[in-house]
Amino acid sequence: MSSISTEELEQKVEAGEEVIDRYFDPTTTKVGIPRPMTSRRRQDLVTTSLDIPGPMLDELDQMAGELNISRQAVIKMMLRRALDEHHLAKRTAP
Structure with a gap:
């Protein structure tokens, strides 16, 4: 997984770039119930x-x-x- 600042991540999301697989580890990133x-x-x-x-x-x-x-x-x-x-x-x- 790469490290990225919040601002850089927001810019990539706004540009439509796929960021989930590159910047988030699904084994440790948990939000709510899957x-x-x-x-x-x-x-x-x-x-x-x-x-x-x-x-x-x-x-x-x-x-x-x-x-x-x-x-x-x-x-x-x-x-x-x-x-x-x-x-x-x-x-x-x-």
Whole structure:
């Protein structure tokens, strides 16, 4: 594994360079609970409708703008984080 500064890593990610295999050791790098990768093929996706209050939608749009990603990507990211936290809480509960 190569050593790299945070700033250099961010620049490579922003440039679209693949950094996972080169700069991260999967045996020691752990974030949350490992989940199998989901396919992005169209037939694996399910479209759903979601009613969201206006102020919450404004917050999501603001976050999307700050992260320079779509509203849909923000919602997916937040749902994934919530699901990971839920699974982790279940695992560590007495």
